[in-house]
Amino acid sequence: MNVPRYWRSERTRYGLVGEICRSCGKPIFPPRDVCPHCTDEGQDVHPFGGKGQVYSFSTVYDAPAGYTEYQPYTVALIKLDEGPLVTAQLTDVDNEAVHIGMPVEMVTRKIKEEGENGLIIYGYKFRPVLESKSSRPDRF
Amino acid sequence: MREVSIIGIGQTQVGEIWERSLRDLAVDAIRAALKDAHLERVDALYVGNMLSGECIAQQHLGVLIADWAGLGPIEAVKVEAADASGAAALRMGYLAVASGVHDYVLVCGVEKVTDVDAETANAAWSSAMDAEYEAFQGVTMPALAGLLMRRYMHEFGVAREDFAPFAVTAHANGANNPYAMFRSPITAEAYAKAGMVAEPISMFDAAPLCDGAAAVVLCPRERAADLSNKPVHIRASAVATDRLAVHSRRDPLFLQAAYLSAQKAYLQAGVSPQDVDLFELHDAFTILAAMSLEACGFAERGKAVHLAKEGGIACNGRIPISTMGGLKARGHPIGATGVYQIVELALQLRGEAGANQIDCRLGMAQSLGGSGATAITHILEA
Numbered sequence: 135m136n137v138p139r140y141w142r143s144e145r146t147r148y149g150l151v152g153e154i155c156r157s158c159g160k161p162i163f164p165p166r167d168v169c170p171h172c173t174d175e176g177q178d179v180h181p182f183g184g185k186g187q188v189y190s191f192s193t194v195y196d197a198p199a200g201y202t203e204y205q206p207y208t209v210a211l212i213k214l215d216e217g218p219l220v221t222a223q224l225t226d227v228d229n230e231a232v233h234i235g236m237p238v239e240m241v242t243r244k245i246k247e248e249g250e251n252g253l254i255i256y257g258y259k260f261r262p263v264l265e266s267k268s269s270r271p272d273r274f
Numbered sequence: 275m276r277e278v279s280i281i282g283i284g285q286t287q288v289g290e291i292w293e294r295s296l297r298d299l300a301v302d303a304i305r306a307a308l309k310d311a312h313l314e315r316v317d318a319l320y321v322g323n324m325l326s327g328e329c330i331a332q333q334h335l336g337v338l339i340a341d342w343a344g345l346g347p348i349e350a351v352k353v354e355a356a357d358a359s360g361a362a363a364l365r366m367g368y369l370a371v372a373s374g375v376h377d378y379v380l381v382c383g384v385e386k387v388t389d390v391d392a393e394t395a396n397a398a399w400s401s402a403m404d405a406e407y408e409a410f411q412g413v414t415m416p417a418l419a420g421l422l423m424r425r426y427m428h429e430f431g432v433a434r435e436d437f438a439p440f441a442v443t444a445h446a447n448g449a450n451n452p453y454a455m456f457r458s459p460i461t462a463e464a465y466a467k468a469g470m471v472a473e474p475i476s477m478f479d480a481a482p483l484c485d486g487a488a489a490v491v492l493c494p495r496e497r498a499a500d501l502s503n504k505p506v507h508i509r510a511s512a513v514a515t516d517r518l519a520v521h522s523r524r525d526p527l528f529l530q531a532a533y534l535s536a537q538k539a540y541l542q543a544g545v546s547p548q549d550v551d552l553f554e555l556h557d558a559f560t561i562l563a564a565m566s567l568e569a570c571g572f573a574e575r576g577k578a579v580h581l582a583k584e585g586g587i588a589c590n591g592r593i594p595i596s597t598m599g600g601l602k603a604r605g606h607p608i609g610a611t612g613v614y615q616i617v618e619l620a621l622q623l624r625g626e627a628g629a630n631q632i633d634c635r636l637g638m639a640q641s642l643g644g645s646g647a648t649a650i651t652h653i654l655e656a
């Protein structure tokens with residue numbers, strides 16, 4: 135795998151940087167050139183706060199090539215406080231303790247090693263927040 | 275637009291077919307379909323396949339298979355739409371005949387995944403998702419289904435055990451299909467104790483990735499009766515799509531593409547769900563079977579598990595599904611699956627389905643790509 139594939143999206147993956155649509159005002163993650171809500175093309179860069187809650191989760195016991203050393207691991211859909219859903223691995227967590235509605239926050243972690251020279255690829259994962267300050271618990 | 279009929283069907287054994295290569299499997303299915311149609315030549319070949327590049331380092335399948343099947347220098351291309359590749363190839367064949375561009379068309383779905391190890395096949399299958407924002411995080415296809423199933427259980431107040439009837443029914447039906455990968459019935463108790471693949475998805479919630487090929491021959495309806503004494507007519511063919519990534523969908527628990535393609539198909543055929551006698555749906559996972567039934571109007575939101583529990587999906591139920599085992603028991607040779615569904619519907623409509631025969635006139639097949647981002651629906655009539 136070539137390095138440009140990864141540095142191209144570093145800002146998005148390290149810092150959870152998305153966009154706000156200039157036309158409809160909706161938050162967008164991951165960032166894209168055409169707004170998925172109104173199809174206009176103008177967006178402003180918007181770093182997300184990185185806080186959210188677990189919308190759903192699944193613990194993987196049968197990992198694909200490249201991820202087998204981490205299994206079992208839990209992947210989740212995270213409902214960000216700003217609105218969008220993000221797909222991410224959970225980290226620093228007991229797989230048994232994960233539950234829908236659990237408050238989580240974004241951290242940057244190693245995602246995998248790739249290729250013969252062991253290129254280490256980093257990206258966002260989410261870990262539990264101990265003190266629950268997340269809003270809208272009624273949504274869950 | 276002309277009406278289109280199916281005048282020939284062919285399929286190979288589904289499973290780990292170590293002694294046959296991808297091209298061998300495709301040729302076997304094609305020769306069987308041509309023989310069934312009493313034809314030797316066709317005008318075009320559309321091949322449905324997803325993973326030949328990743329699993330056997332072979333692309334350019336259209337010409338490879340036309341060449342090895344002895345079809346001559348005809349139009350031949352591969353069509354890819356993840357798990358729905360076979361149904362997408364049928365869609366292309368349908369359009370070619372309906373439009374009047376071609377008169378006789380072969381559609382072949384084929385997949386060969388057991389030439390690589392399971393981790394590699396699993397990783398390749400993940401390319402049906404958003405590679406950068408889903409698969410990158412180590413999400414597998416079973417894990418994606420697990421995310422949907424867990425949320426479904428949470429929102430609709432159902433337990434994992436409530437999904438057992440989907441697996442039990444599929445295996446009961448597969449037991450009577452000589453081409454199926456799994457021919458042994460399973461019990462709800464066995465389902466409850468099954469090992470986890472991506473919790474809450476167990477090995478009995480997930481269809482097995484495997485090898486296989488299926489083929490059908492199409493022609494204009496006005497010529498079908500001359501060539502076949504049991505032609506099956508394509509009353510509707512419809513495709514719809516949704517956001518690729520589950521996290522981008524408005525409501526992850528509603529298969530919008532499945533809904534839209536079914537609605538388009540009902541409109542084209544002039545029928546409603548009540549008119550459909552059987553439904554070959556995309557049970558790559560039990561949760562997808564439930565969500566497909568709901569999206570296509572056979573159950574209300576959150577109620578498909580109750581329909582299944584009451585026996586509504588069995589061969590003698592209100593809407594039989596997976597009548598020859600479905601993806602779960604017949605097996606899921608990914609790019610071939612959409613064509614297997616059509617072959618099995620044709621067997622039912624021709625009255626050749628053996629022990630699982632249903633008294634039927636109108637059947638529907640729906641193939642999903644990935645977790646439902648592509649949905650392709652066909653309605654067939656005897």
Ligand SMILES: [Zn+2]
Pocket residue numbers: 155156157158159160169170171172173174
């Ligand atoms: Zn917008």
